[in-house]
Amino acid sequence: MAKATTIQDIAKLAGVSKSTVSRVMNKTTAVHPEKAAAVIRAAEQLGFAPNQFARSLASGRSMTVGVITQNLGSPFYDAIAQGVIAGLQGTGYSPIFADGRWDHVVEEDSIRSLQGRRADGILLIGGQLRGTDLKALCGTLPRVTIARHLPSVQHCCIYVDNVQGGFLATQHLIRHGHTKIAFIGGPHHHSDAKDRLAGYRKALTQANIRFTTKLVLEGNFSSASGHAAVHTLLKSGEEFTAIFAANDATAYGARLALDQHGLRVPQDVSLVGYDNQAESAFMIPPLTTMHQPAHQMGQAAAAAVLEKIQGQPIKSRVFIPELRCRESVATRT
Amino acid sequence: MAKATTIQDIAKLAGVSKSTVSRVMNKTTAVHPEKAAAVIRAAEQLGFAPNQFARSLASGRSMTVGVITQNLGSPFYDAIAQGVIAGLQGTGYSPIFADGRWDHVVEEDSIRSLQGRRADGILLIGGQLRGTDLKALCGTLPRVTIARHLPSVQHCCIYVDNVQGGFLATQHLIRHGHTKIAFIGGPHHHSDAKDRLAGYRKALTQANIRFTTKLVLEGNFSSASGHAAVHTLLKSGEEFTAIFAANDATAYGARLALDQHGLRVPQDVSLVGYDNQAESAFMIPPLTTMHQPAHQMGQAAAAAVLEKIQGQPIKSRVFIPELRCRESVATRT
DNA sequence: AATAGATCTGAAAACGGTTTCAATCGCTTT
DNA sequence: AAAGCGATTGAAACCGTTTTCAGATCTATT
Incomplete structure (x- = not known):
């Protein structure tokens, strides 16, 4: 590319010093209106784009x-x-x-x-x-x-607050009469996943529902993991009437698996997701989920x-x- | 923050000139192994992170x-x-x-x-x-x-090649016996949208199916627009047995609208999307779509x-x- | 032993801005 | 008319690197 225009080029064209050009560009000090105009004109004419590197190096701020x-x-x-x-x-x-x-x-x-x-x-x-x-x-x-x-x-x-989120989601299910609620979580070392699980347990405890590890499945926040989790859950024979998935993607996978097993949502199994992903409002049926701001x-x-x-x-x-x-x-x- | 360490600090600590430090850091010229080691040690000790601005300014390359x-x-x-x-x-x-x-x-x-x-x-x-x-x-x-x-x-x-994409999608529908195929597009000035529409028309023409504007709806690539489009299409009374949506999001919206009107996919209406968004494989039913690499x-x-x-x-x-x-x-x- | 390379090395000049400093100018004040 | 002041201005230093250039040190050849 052609050598980029510098503050110096502008100074020459406008007939001022580069200090003045700098001042015009940054409005740091008042300069004579006439000169300022000349500088601006020159800058436009030359298509000036200040070199951010030089700028940052000199000022110490990178913006x-x-x-x-x-x-x-x-x-x-x-x-x-x-x-x-x-x-x-x-x-x-x-x-x-x-x-x-x-x-x-x-x-x-x-x-x-x-x-x-x-x-x-x-x-x-x-x-x-x-x-x-x-x-x-x-x-x-x-x-x-x-x-x-x-x-x-x-x-x-x-x-x-992910524990509060997990709590709210689970509570919603409990209030609708569910007691056998499965949880499909994220990787066990993932803080968000851990917190949501903690919220789930908290809601269960508060409602005097016994917590059982048989109803918690480990996923990885992907639809595929939600899909797989429902399969293993179904195969385990453990009864459940609702699923709380640790995120919407997981819920999508779970929902498909449910469908493939002839289970209807929400008539047979209720489902709650987490994230309020854009697609969730258009799922069949539209997915109830936790919205995070x-x-x-x-x-x-x-x-x-x-x-x-x-x-x-x-x-x-x-x-x-x-x-x-x-x-x-x-x-x- | 404490003033960042510079190449100069390292030079002093290692007992060499800053040129040498630069050479060690960039491996541009061989330097005596002993000195190089000293430089590296000093750099680590001081937690040196070269200033990219200075670097780029001097070299003229920003990387x-x-x-x-x-x-x-x-x-x-x-x-x-x-x-x-x-x-x-x-x-x-x-x-x-x-x-x-x-x-x-x-x-x-x-x-x-x-x-x-x-x-x-x-x-x-x-x-x-x-x-x-x-x-x-x-x-x-x-x-x-x-x-x-x-x-x-x-x-x-x-x-x-978006026109090829539109063509392939439409052709797929035609091969399955559909002749009344609706198209829900994007904004009319959007190049991708225009191309996909062109592909749709091309497939129609090739199969000797009459093109009618009554079956093309303008959307904006959002699920909401797909949803709305199906409503207006249904209200228009125009017959159709399949929908080609200009992207998957639009297809999701269309699919929900269809469901709300008691129309089944694919038994009553077939649906093809575009983008192969991650969620599409988990829709009910899994959505046929154009995958873009x-x-x-x-x-x-x-x-x-x-x-x-x-x-x-x-x-x-x-x-x-x-x-x-x-x-x-x-x-x- | 003298000389030509081949290796290393440091000093100094960029790079393109910002910022400090001192100087100039035009007025206002005494 | 001299002094004082604020508004403008340019020169020069500086930011932290890279890179050129020339000098210095070694090694290998003759």
């Missing part, structure tokens, strides 16, 4: 915030990312995304790389990093904000990093998922 | 490729993005994403910003920019690669930019979507 998210491509984390993008819109800061893939090694690499890119702030969404590691990081790193529940880092956590959360997180970058202390904030009642739950008579 | 995609959050474009990420993995280049949102103003802004970030290459996926604008861009910009069909820019196009395409596109950055000419490449037969199409007897 970027690094976002480490998990499972890019999954509805929940994508929605958060959208929220972050929206929250950063118009603030002059741009996000740089990195996928932690729920792997603390990948995560550490990403942080390294973000560090190299001199992100002004870092947003950690979910992930496997242990509290102690995080503490260490918080010391050396710019300004970290965490979208995840972490007891050891009380301040600066923004998260959605992911977009809102992303925006809140973005706002929080921004505050933190400006040196303000930020407050923790927890979001509560809401039940979206549709047609996949029937009353057990 | 990034800007990718302008459309509709972040939609399955197809997300899958492409994943492919691009995969294709860039391990090459030393990182992607910077910007969402063009199918709006040429946004698109131009994004290109501007990417220009400022001195992306070494630019990948344009879809979008509204006109051929002439693109030509202009190709002149001034680094190395642009286009994932989209553009007759005016013959070289360097990577795309999937989005991930592969993303990888191919990434490979292409890389080649282009290295100054090699790249060849255009067109991908053909494949039919994924599932259970939403029945033979019309």
Whole structure:
């Protein structure tokens, strides 16, 4: 490509010094209107796009915030990312995304790389990093904000209460008269999955329903795992009248398996999902599920990093998922 | 944060010059093993992360490729993005994403910003920019690669053949004995939507089936629009035995509307989607749809930019979507 | 033993901006 | 008319690397 135009070229064309050009571009100091106009004209004429690298190097600010998210491509984390993008819109800061893939090694690499890119702030969404590691990081790193529940880092956590979500979903089923409720969870080491399971147990306990491991199946948040789980559940012979799936994708798989076994939803088996994925409203029947304010959360997180970058202390904030009642739950008579 | 450690700090600690440190870090020139070891030790001890800005500024290479995609959050474009990420993995280049949102103003802004970030290459996926604008861009910009069909820019196009896709889907329906096939499309100005419609017409013509506008509905690629389209279609009284929806999301909406009107799929109405979204395999019944090799395409596109950055000419490449037969199409007897 | 390469190495010049500092200018104030 | 002030301005330093260039040290040849 042709050599990019620099501040210097503009200075020459407009007949001023490069300092003045810089001032016009950043509006840091008043310059004579006439000269300013000349500079702007020159800039337009030459199609000037300031070199961000030089800019950041000189100013020490990168105007970027690094976002480490998990499972890019999954509805929940994508929605958060959208929220972050929206929250950063118009603030002059741009996000740089990195996928932690729920792997603390990948995560550490990403942080390294973000560090190299001199992100002004870092947003950690979910992930496997242990509290102690995080503490260490918080010391050396710019300004970290965490979208995840972490007891050891009380301040600066923004998260959605997964145990409450699991509780609410299960309670909804119980209120419709169900007592034999199966739970198809996520990987057992996954914090979201663990929390939702905890919520499920809490609801059972509160309603004096005996908890049995025979009704909890391990999935991996995929439709295929939901499908498989229903097969093994059915084969086990354990009775159940409802299923709470740890996410909507799992619920889809479960629903298909049920259909293949001639079981109707909701007449024979009630089904509740988690995530309120866009497709859920159009399932047959439309799926009752827990809505997570992911977009809102992303925006809140973005706002929080921004505050933190400006040196303000930020407050923790927890979001509560809401039940979206549709047609996949029937009353057990 | 504490001032980041620089190459200079390491030089001092290791007792060498910063040039040497740079050489060790980049392996550009052999240095005495002993000194190299000292440098590495020092770097580790100080937790050194090279400042990418300084690096890029000095070298003139940013080691990034800007990718302008459309509709972040939609399955197809997300899958492409994943492919691009995969294709860039391990090459030393990182992607910077910007969402063009199918709006040429946004698109131009994004290109501007990417220009400022001195992306070494630019990948344009879809979008509204006109051929002439693109030509202009190709002149001034680094190395642009286009994932989209553009007759005016013959070289360097990577795309999937949407008219062939539309043709194949419609043909599948025709082969199953359907002649009254409704088409629920996308916005009429959307190139993908237009192409799929063209494919639909082509299949009809080839089979000597009269084309009628009464059977083509305009949607916007959302489930809600598919839902609405089926309502208006049914109200119109126009007969039909099959629906080809321009994407899977639309098909989901259509399928629910059909169900609400007591129409069974596929016994009463056959349904074909487009995209092979992950959820489609788990619909009731599993949805027959056109699979687009989005991930592969993303990888191919990434490979292409890389080649282009290295100054090699790249060849255009067109991908053909494949039919994924599932259970939403029945033979019309 | 002298010389030509071949290896290493450090000094210094970019890279393209921002920012500090001091100087100039035109007015207003005494 | 001299002094003081605020508004503008340019020169120069600096940000942390890479990269060129030339010098220095070794090794191998004659």
